[in-house]
Amino acid sequence: MHTTIFHVLTLFPEMIVQGLSPSIIGRAWEKNIISLNTVNIRDYTADRHGKVDDYPYGGGAGMLMQAQPVYDAHTAVTGGRKVRTIYVTPQGTPFTQAKAQELALEDELVFLCGHYEGIDERVLEEIVTDYISIGDYVLTGGELPAMVMIDAIARLIPGVLGNDISAEEESFYNDLLEYPQYSRPEVWHEKKVPEILLSGNHRKVTEWRLEQAKQRTAERRPDLYEKYQEKQLLIQRLARHKRNNIHMMESLARGCAEVLYCDIMTVNHLSAGNPAVSGQYPAEVKHSVTEKHSESGKSAVPEKFPTKGKCPVPEKRITEISLLLYHRSCKTCMAIAADIASGEAIAEKLPEDTELVIVSDPVLKELLTQHHYRVMDSYIQMLYTRKEPLPVRHKDIYPLTMEHFPYVCRWYCNDGKSVPGINDAYVRERIQAGAMYGAFAEGRQVGFVGIHSEGSLGMLFVEGAFRGQGIASSLEACVVNRMLEKGWTPYGHISAGNTASEKLQEKLGFYKAEKTFWWLEKTLANST
Ligand code: 9D3
Numbered sequence: 217m218h219t220t221i222f223h224v225l226t227l228f229p230e231m232i233v234q235g236l237s238p239s240i241i242g243r244a245w246e247k248n249i250i251s252l253n254t255v256n257i258r259d260y261t262a263d264r265h266g267k268v269d270d271y272p273y274g275g276g277a278g279m280l281m282q283a284q285p286v287y288d289a290h291t292a293v294t295g296g297r298k299v300r301t302i303y304v305t306p307q308g309t310p311f312t313q314a315k316a317q318e319l320a321l322e323d324e325l326v327f328l329c330g331h332y333e334g335i336d337e338r339v340l341e342e343i344v345t346d347y348i349s350i351g352d353y354v355l356t357g358g359e360l361p362a363m364v365m366i367d368a369i370a371r372l373i374p375g376v377l378g379n380d381i382s383a384e385e386e387s388f389y390n391d392l393l394e395y396p397q398y399s400r401p402e403v404w405h406e407k408k409v410p411e412i413l414l415s416g417n418h419r420k421v422t423e424w425r426l427e428q429a430k431q432r433t434a435e436r437r438p439d440l441y442e443k444y445q446e447k448q449l450l451i452q453r454l455a456r457h458k459r460n461n462i463h464m465m466e467s468l469a470r471g472c473a474e475v476l477y478c479d480i481m482t483v484n485h486l487s488a489g490n491p492a493v494s495g496q497y498p499a500e501v502k503h504s505v506t507e508k509h510s511e512s513g514k515s516a517v518p519e520k521f522p523t524k525g526k527c528p529v530p531e532k533r534i535t536e537i538s539l540l541l542y543h544r545s546c547k548t549c550m551a552i553a554a555d556i557a558s559g560e561a562i563a564e565k566l567p568e569d570t571e572l573v574i575v576s577d578p579v580l581k582e583l584l585t586q587h588h589y590r591v592m593d594s595y596i597q598m599l600y601t602r603k604e605p606l607p608v609r610h611k612d613i614y615p616l617t618m619e620h621f622p623y624v625c626r627w628y629c630n631d632g633k634s635v636p637g638i639n640d641a642y643v644r645e646r647i648q649a650g651a652m653y654g655a656f657a658e659g660r661q662v663g664f665v666g667i668h669s670e671g672s673l674g675m676l677f678v679e680g681a682f683r684g685q686g687i688a689s690s691l692e693a694c695v696v697n698r699m700l701e702k703g704w705t706p707y708g709h710i711s712a713g714n715t716a717s718e719k720l721q722e723k724l725g726f727y728k729a730e731k732t733f734w735w736l737e738k739t740l741a742n743s744t
Contacts, residue, residue, distance in 0.1 A: 220322070220373050221251045222366050223293045225286065226329040227268065229254035231359045232366075241367055244376040252366075253293070257281070260288040269332050279332040283339035286328065290343045293326060301326040301345050304358035304365070305334070308347035311365055315348065317544060319365075320372035327365065329358030374648035390471020391444040392433045395425040419603060422703050453480060453537055459729040460576060462599045462707045464550050466671055467541050470704060473550070473670075477540035477565045479558050540565055546669035547571040551580055559583045571738050574670070574709075576731040589736035595709035597729035598721045605700055606693035606724055609686045612656040613694045616647050616664060620654055623661050627677050645669070653694055655687045665691040673699070673708035676717065692724055709733055 224232045232254050236242055244250045261268050262284055269279040290301065300322050309315075319325060328335075328344065350361040370376050398409040412424045434441045451468050454461040467473035538558030541550045549570050553559035559579040566573065566587075573589055575581050576597070585591060616624065624643050646652050652666040655678065663678035665688075673695055678688045699706045710717045712732065 218323075219248050219251050220320075220370070221253060221324045222370070223253045223255060223299075223324070223326045224329065224362055224366075225255050225257050225289045225293070225326065226359055226362070227257055227331050228329075228357070228359050229256050232363060235359075235363045236366065239367070240376065241370050244370060244373070247375070249375045250370050250373060255289050255293055257285050257289045260292060261285040262288075272333070277333065281330060281332055281335040283336040286335055286339045287343065290326065290328070290339075299324050299326050301328060301343050302362075302365070303328045303330070303335070303340060303344040303347050304349070304361040305330060305347055306349050306354065308349040310352075311348050311350045311361075311368070313368070314544070316365070316368040316372060319369045325369070327358075327362040329362050331357045374645060391440065391447060392426075392429040393437060393440070395428040395432070418701070426703075447475075450475070450478065450537075450539075453535060454539075456535065458601070459597070459599060459727065460731045461552070462705060462729070463574065463597060463670075463672065463709075463733075464539060464541055464552065466705055466707060467543065467550060470671060472545065473541040473543045475539065476542045476549075476567070477538065477551075477558075477562055479538040479554070479561070481536050481538075481554060483536050483554075538562065542567060542570070543670050548670045549573045550670070551575050551577075553577050553580045555579070556583075563587050572670075573736040574733060575736060576729075576733045581734050581736070584736050588739050590739045592735045592737045594712040595733040595735065596712055596718060597707060597709055597731070597733050598718070598726040599705060599707040599729070600696055600724065600726045601705060602725055603700065605697040608690045608693045608697065610655060610657075610690035613653055613691060614656070615650055616652040616654045618644070618647055620652075620661060620664075621647055623654075624652065624664055627664075627679075628675065642669075646675075653691060655682075655691050657682055657687070663687055663691060665695055667695060667699075671704075671707075673706050688720055689724060692720070696724070709735070 226232060233252065236252060237245070241250070241252075245252050258266055258268055261282075268285045269281055272278075272280050293299075294301075300319070302319075302325060304327060326343075348361075348365065350364050355361065398413060402409050402414070410424070412420055415421070430441070430444075433444065447468055451465050454465045454468075458465065464473075468475075536554035538553045538555070538561070539551065540562045543549070547567075547569050549566060549572070551562050551566075551573060552575070553562055556579055559577070560583065562580065563583045566584075573580075573584055575584065581591065621644060624647070625640055628643060629640055643652075646666050646669065649669075651669075652664055652675070654661050655663040655665075662682040664675065665673070665677075666675035668674050673692070676688055676691060678691070696706045706726075708721065708726070710721060718728075
């Protein structure tokens with residue numbers, strides 16, 4: 217099993233150990249999911265009296281930590297290997313959830329906690345890779361900031377929080393502050409629990425909570441609320457072609473993707489069959505761009521009326537979007553491009569470490585297959601937009617744990633004709649994220665289904681001998697219901713030509729997108 221190691225270089229190691237041990241982090245340490253190695257910098261001083269500090273050259277208040285003990289403590293821990301080393305300092309860049317996610321991908325981290333007025337700059341230059349602060353206020357040392365960061369990073373490591381859908385996917389209202397919550401008793405200090413929460417109407421409860429979350433965010437965090445509204449506007453734009461865009465809408469709504477490129481054009485669409493129009497424009501001018509925004513983050517700009525490309529006849533204005541979304545946690549991108557220029561801009565902006573790209577425009581497919589990506593397969597996108605939960609006939613369906621890993625691998629990884637790109641490590645990660653469910657019959661596992669890391673429903677499998685009994689339907693229904701509870705819109709990608717699966721989805725109430733979807737996989741850079 218894999219263990220993430222946190223080394224902490226400090227003058228107060230007991231503070232770190234005592235601070236983290238009683239928490240969930242301590243439990244993860246006992247289970248060897250993480251390991252905490254505290255090192256007392258004082259143990260490495262070359263000074264006979266154990267001194268580690270001295271006066272700053274040039275004068276000034278207080279003392280500085282000297283380079284030698286810090287350097288030797290660091291070398292003792294890393295043995296000269298290149299290990300990501302974080303100096304926690306008020307002079308660092310502010311710590312964020314994004315930084316926590318990035319650091320959670322490392323196998324080993326060193327935290328250096330300063331004391332006194334700081335540390336001799338020369339040793340920092342040699343060992344530090346990241347300078348990080350936890351905010352604009354003054355503390356007495358770096359131990360609490362190091363503990364804050366370790367806590368935030370460790371809870372993102374699979375297995376630390378237990379086996380439920382990962383901490384990151386849990387909240388539907390990801391971009392908003394949380395709604396108020398109430399527990400027993402129903403009346404306390406003459407204050408009654410809001411009526412709607414006692415109604416048992418799940419949908420009404422969800423709506424009420426969203427409204428509360430919005431109100432509270434607008435009031436307490438206007439900065440977050442503005443971002444939320446921008447994103448909602450983008451989702452609304454995408455919703456004009458919902459069946460083709462549901463994958464992007466859901467990624468944004470579930471808060472698991474960031475916008476790397478967004479270009480919204482308002483287009484004067486001239487229908488080919490309109491005799492009033494034909495002849496007035498050169499054949500190749502099918503539309504005129506009247507507005508174009510390419511700045512990511514300034515995505516949701518209100519539509520304006522045409523300013524250029526004046527058109528003599530009334531025409532239909534449509535909005536076309538080019539968009540690049542990035543799921544940092546699974547190195548997966550989703551992209552749509554309205555034209556070649558946007559496609560090229562998207563290819564340009566694609567992060568280098570992107571392992572999988574999901575596209576639904578031939579332009580993008582062509583461009584990216586010239587750019588180190590290769591088509592794995594083509595898919596039909598299907599979505600379920602009803603709000604009603606589906607009936608689950610087969611009752612023996614449970615979330616999978618690692619004890620079921622060999623079963624899933626046997627049927628999914630080693631069975632040549634399965635989905636390309638699915639491998640042992642991926643299956644393990646999905647199980648640990650709580651994203652896989654198994655069907656059981658006659659006292660053993662007979663099938664499974666899961667939610668892919670970028671959010672689509674898939675990985676459906678039922679053993680031959682148990683097919684035709686509604687087990688596959690029940691597996692799917694179970695995941696659909698789970699998603700509906702979270703306020704998600706379930707969607708999936710069906711391998712083109714897998715008519716059996718398509719039929720099953722249709723029977724459950726899913727319907728198809730018009731576009732074809734391609735999954736593009738990164739080819740090795742040196743093999744091109
Ligand atoms: C006289 C200059 N001081 C800066 C206001 C020096 C100083 C103050 C506090 C040097 C170290 C500290 C201790 N704080 C940290 O080590 C620290 C910290 C913090 O104080 N606030 C927010 N994030 C961090 S990360 C490390």
